[in-house]
Amino acid sequence: MACRIIMFYRYYVAHLRLCHQNIQILKPKLSFRISRASSYHYYHNLNPTDTQTNFPIKPKLSSFITDSEIEAEFSHHDPGVARINNGSFGCSPAFVISELQQWQLKWLRQPDHFLFNELHKGILKSRNTVKELINAEDVDEISIVDNATTAVAIVLQQMQWAFFEGKFKKGDAVIILQCAYGAVKNSIKAYFLRAGGYVIEVPFQFPVNSSEEIISEFRMALVKEKASGRRVRLAMIDHVTSMPSVVLPVKKLVKVCREEGVDQVFIDGAHGVGCVDVDMQEIGADFYTSNLHKWFFCPASVAFLYCRKSVTHLELHHPMLDRN
Numbered sequence: 001m002a003c004r005i006i007m008f009y010r011y012y013v014a015h016l017r018l019c020h021q022n023i024q025i026l027k028p029k030l031s032f033r034i035s036r037a038s039s040y041h042y043y044h045n046l047n048p049t050d051t052q053t054n055f056p057i058k059p060k061l062s063s064f065i066t067d068s069e070i071e072a073e074f075s076h077h078d079p080g081v082a083r084i085n086n087g088s089f090g091c092s093p094a095f096v097i098s099e100l101q102q103w104q105l106k107w108l109r110q111p112d113h114f115l116f117n118e119l120h121k122g123i124l125k126s127r128n129t130v131k132e133l134i135n136a137e138d139v140d141e142i143s144i145v146d147n148a149t150t151a152v153a154i155v156l157q158q159m160q161w162a163f164f165e166g167k168f169k170k171g172d173a174v175i176i177l178q179c180a181y182g183a184v185k186n187s188i189k190a191y192f193l194r195a196g197g198y199v200i201e202v203p204f205q206f207p208v209n210s211s212e213e214i215i216s217e218f219r220m221a222l223v224k225e226k227a228s229g230r231r232v233r234l235a236m237i238d239h240v241t242s243m244p245s246v247v248l249p250v251k252k253l254v255k256v257c258r259e260e261g262v263d264q265v266f267i268d269g270a271h272g273v274g275c276v277d278v279d280m281q282e283i284g285a286d287f288y289t290s291n292l293h294k295w296f297f298c299p300a301s302v303a304f305l306y307c308r309k310s311v312t313h314l315e316l317h318h319p320m321l322d323r324n
């Protein structure tokens with residue numbers, strides 16, 4: 001299914017981009033006016049064996065998707081509203097919902113068998129899918145988590161322990177941009193600030209004239225703090241900001257962090273996958289999280305946390321632990 005979702009999202013996002021001017025919103029029926037000449041129907045062409053093993057991320061484009069097929073996939077939506085705000089609550093096409101129901105039944109049929117024999121294999125398959133999707137180096141860099149807020153808590157919790165264990169000193173800092181998401185700011189207060197940390201909030205107002213403006217404000221803040229002898233343990237940077245929605249130059253910001261001696265960089269890509277290309281080799285961050293239930297058609301709630309191989313020794317773990 002993960003494979004089909006990738007195909008579907010590529011198709012769908014490509015068409016939202018291509019056809020955004022032609023999407024007829026707030027019509028009685030969700031009606032996409034799509035140029036058929038450029039409409040490729042990806043997911044019906046999958047070789048079934050592809051979903052079992054490694055699959056080609058870039059499928060062969062061969063046939064067309066039709067308006068009525070799109071309508072059928074989203075016929076469970078309120079027909080009076082075109083749902084294009086996947087940033088708050090994503091939508092799942094019918095084939096995803098149907099697959100979800102199959103898995104729920106599988107679980108209910110024999111929960112013990114499912115837990116001991118199927119679940120971990122299934123999760124590994126999903127982790128491999130995410131690994132390919134974001135060009136990570138190793139599947140061990142990928143964990144499936146509940147949502148982006150959980151991923152943030154997992155990393156900050158580990159930093160809290162670094163203060164308690166004397167690895168971090170009182171006053172060590174995290175740097176964020178003013179536009180950071182509210183839940184992220186609150187998590188920083190709860191885990192980092194309370195443990196003795198300091199928050200550097202880089203001020204700037206949208207709209208900005210260029211990426212360079214953001215990069216230079218960010219660098220200036222780091223240089224100033226460094227000059228005062230402060231150690232910056234973590235940079236927390238949005239990939240796509242929440243309000244307004246702006247794609248930040250994460251690759252360049254990560255580079256600035258490396259040049260200015262920031263220990264670790266976390267990219268909050270809550271809106272990343274499905275919205276923008278995410279390539280971990282290219283971005284170069286230590287941590288990256290993205291929801292899969294916003295722009296990627298997965299049912300809620302599912303996200304991933306990427307931890308670069310070099311930081312997997314940190315013993316990060318979910319706030320809730322099981323017996324293993």
Ligand SMILES: Cc1ncc(COP(=O)(O)O)c(C=O)c1O
Nearest residue numbers: 147148149181241242268270291
């Ligand atoms: C930039 C950003 N970060 C984090 C989040 C938190 O995502 P979630 O509520 O799925 O944990 C959001 C939610 O929209 C967001 O916009």
